[in-house]
Each structure stands twice: as C-alpha cells, then as structure tokens.
Amino acid sequence: MLRYVLDIVGKAGHETEFYQAGGKPVRGCLGCAVCWDKPGKCVQDDWINEIYPKMKEADAIIIGSPTYFADLTAEIKALIDRTGYLAMGEGGTLRRKIGAGVTAVRRAGGVHVLDSIQHFFLIQGMILPGSTYWNLSVACNPADFEADDEGLRTMANLADNINWLLEKLN
C-alpha cells in the first residue's frame, strides 16, 4: 500500500524514499527527556536515530502499520513516541509537514490504527490530507490489496491529495 502511494507521488515528480520499521530492533521511549536537554539524538542509539533526520528533511511523511489487536505494531509505536519527543525537544521540527497514515487490516480495528498515527501528526502541528475513505485496505497480503478496488482508489486519491498539497505548500 505504501509503495502504491509512493509510486503515484513519485510519478508527479516528487522524490520518494521507503523505509521498513518492521523487524528493526527498536526500543520503546524511556521518557528520560534527555533529548529535550541535548536535542537531536536519542540516548538509545538504534535505527530511530537514523530515521529521525530523514523525517526532518521530508516535506511529507506517510506512516503505515498493519493492524495488530486494533492498534499499531510495536516498531511503529516506538517510532512515533521517540521521534515525537525528539521533534518536540528541538522546538517542533515536524511542524507544517504533510502527514498521512495507512493501514492494512484483516477484518476490524484499522480505523483505530489511523487514529493513533493521526494523533501523532496532529500534536506535531502537521497538515493532514484526506482521501475518499479512511486510508485502509482489507488485506492480509499484497494480492488482497490488489483486488480491493476501493482500497486502491482510496490510496490513489490520498496520493493525489498529497501531490496537490505538496505543490501548494512549495
């Protein structure tokens, strides 16, 4: 789903990058707030310290997570908590970037995943484009997504709105 959206954004002339959080040995936020005293780096020196500078450079950030017990994966939760604190510690480095969440769901709970991602973007002062349905596909594997006409349309319309906003903001 993320690659489908990025493909449309890329074809509109925007540079895109894809990163996989799943499987990375990332830890949850310690809440130590050292990143507020010494901004820019987390004391837990793992993949989050690599991805956060890339998030700061981006004009738009799309976060995807499968639905796990009606919520985010542990890796994406770690990403949100730790980059969220890093961004606030530096005075709001994600402010006014474009943000979109997407999720895959076997049956139910996907909207809550989107809420979690969108709550993160909103508290960072980011700007959220919508689509024509909530950004999810009822899909357990890529073939399900490819057969999900409305899911494909939802992602295409999301990508179009991201492109429109990118052009307006830049």
Ligand SMILES: Cc1cc2nc3c(=O)[nH]c(=O)nc-3n(C[C@H](O)[C@H](O)[C@H](O)COP(=O)(O)O)c2cc1C
């Ligand atoms: C730990 C775990 C929890 C899950 N919880 C839910 C759930 O709450 N609701 C649901 O519809 N599917 C649930 N699923 C199924 C996944 O959402 C579904 O397989 C998803 O499409 C996987 O996406 P992926 O291929 O990107 O990993 C769960 C799967 C796992 C492994």
